[in-house]
Amino acid sequence: MTQTVSRPGTGAPRAPLPLDVEAIRADFPILTRTVRDGKRLVYLDSGATSQKPRSVLDAERDFYENHNAAPHRGAHQLAEEATGLYEGARARIAEFIGAAVEEVVFTRNTTDAINTVAYALSNAATAKEPSFRRYAVGQGDEIVVTEMEHHANLVPWQQLCERTGATLRWLGLTDDGRLDLSDLGTVVNERTRLVAVTQQSNILGTINPLEPIVARAREVGALVLVDGAQSVPHQPVDVTTLGADFLVFSGHKMLGPTGVGVLWGRYEVLDALPPFLTGGSMIEVVRMEGSTFMPPPQRFEAGVPMTAQVVGLGAAVDYLQALGMDRVQAHEEALTGYALEQLQAIPGVTVIGPPDTVARGGAISFTVEGIHPHDVGQVLDDLGIAVRVGHHCAWPVVRRYGVPATTRATFYVHTGYDDVDALVEGVRAAQRFFGVTPEEATA
Numbered sequence: 001m002t003q004t005v006s007r008p009g010t011g012a013p014r015a016p017l018p019l020d021v022e023a024i025r026a027d028f029p030i031l032t033r034t035v036r037d038g039k040r041l042v043y044l045d046s047g048a049t050s051q052k053p054r055s056v057l058d059a060e061r062d063f064y065e066n067h068n069a070a071p072h073r074g075a076h077q078l079a080e081e082a083t084g085l086y087e088g089a090r091a092r093i094a095e096f097i098g099a100a101v102e103e104v105v106f107t108r109n110t111t112d113a114i115n116t117v118a119y120a121l122s123n124a125a126t127a128k129e130p131s132f133r134r135y136a137v138g139q140g141d142e143i144v145v146t147e148m149e150h151h152a153n154l155v156p157w158q159q160l161c162e163r164t165g166a167t168l169r170w171l172g173l174t175d176d177g178r179l180d181l182s183d184l185g186t187v188v189n190e191r192t193r194l195v196a197v198t199q200q201s202n203i204l205g206t207i208n209p210l211e212p213i214v215a216r217a218r219e220v221g222a223l224v225l226v227d228g229a230q231s232v233p234h235q236p237v238d239v240t241t242l243g244a245d246f247l248v249f250s251g252h253k254m255l256g257p258t259g260v261g262v263l264w265g266r267y268e269v270l271d272a273l274p275p276f277l278t279g280g281s282m283i284e285v286v287r288m289e290g291s292t293f294m295p296p297p298q299r300f301e302a303g304v305p306m307t308a309q310v311v312g313l314g315a316a317v318d319y320l321q322a323l324g325m326d327r328v329q330a331h332e333e334a335l336t337g338y339a340l341e342q343l344q345a346i347p348g349v350t351v352i353g354p355p356d357t358v359a360r361g362g363a364i365s366f367t368v369e370g371i372h373p374h375d376v377g378q379v380l381d382d383l384g385i386a387v388r389v390g391h392h393c394a395w396p397v398v399r400r401y402g403v404p405a406t407t408r409a410t411f412y413v414h415t416g417y418d419d420v421d422a423l424v425e426g427v428r429a430a431q432r433f434f435g436v437t438p439e440e441a442t443a
Helices: 021-025 054-067 077-096 110-126 155-164 210-220 307-323 325-344 373-382 395-400 417-433
Strands: 104-107 142-146 167-171 192-198 223-227 246-250 261-265 283-287 290-293 349-352 363-368 388-390 406-410
Touching (some): 054 077, 077 104, 077 307, 104 110, 110 192, 110 223, 110 261, 142 155, 155 167, 192 210, 325 363, 363 417
Parallel strands (some): 192 223, 223 246
Antiparallel strands (some): 349 363
């Protein structure tokens, strides 16, 4: 049944959540355990990694128990079954994001996917095959990122610039946690080779307006890479309308296993890029004098792939599609609005990022005056509430807003109003524990 309870302190009912939280929780074995001397686990760290439903666990276990073999190798039945499961998952994942099957490349995670593109761009400069030099990056070229990026979508581009002599430029942030696009036309210019931007911030929750960024990149002939690690698990994403050249995301943040991610690329772009990793599986012909490479996606999948993890990710996609991504997004928006309202009503609490649900996802970072975020996290943990504390692999963001770190709560399909209420009461408990009364917090 849907979760409808009274608003704390008012007796007024809250709107029913779009998803049946109790039914969904029953699908997640880990949510039945207790922590910290028998306390209910309140898991509010899905932005770091999501928990796994039983169907995903069963899919991995079934692969190892009944079909374990290396795909695309061998002529025996197990190899055929493994290949079918692996490629079947690719087809379902492609459908999930509106892509063609041959445009979906499996990687270890989002970071691996971004590095695959970054190294392909620098390898293009030294490629012997002329067709691989089209997107080469070199001295005088520019790569554009934003001040909002996770380190995974920043450091690889810094390193690309160091390898090639290119220059890194970036778009800044407004005081309320949005991208500052006032100088988009000058930052993205005729020297820009690629723009890398997150669709949804892992620390601020901000959902970025990609349309003007993509449009400007198209005007100057630049490629666009979208970091979808925090968007693909939480909202409908269709690459046919996204307008980008690359989309990257991780399985473990969308109910799937660790160790598997996805690089989607427009086929004509992928086909013009040289490989990053080389070895088995990705070759056409190998001679002692040299080798030729398979077309995408195999060109970018060297070695025996993470087959069980891919199968598990396919099961995760099935689970999310059964829920409906529109309902997943609406569920998180309702929770986010409620959590923002409740947290901002606590004296001394400051939300770092957009203060409302306009173009905003379910990641809420906040500070509590007079208490270090790590200490807030420790009190919450003692109460069984799992959040993340620190700079969230987005160090430039916390520097931009002048805080040492934040406490971050992130929501997902099994999150309910009761979880948010536990978080709010936990923050108040931290204030009591450290002797920070509401009056002191606002003094």
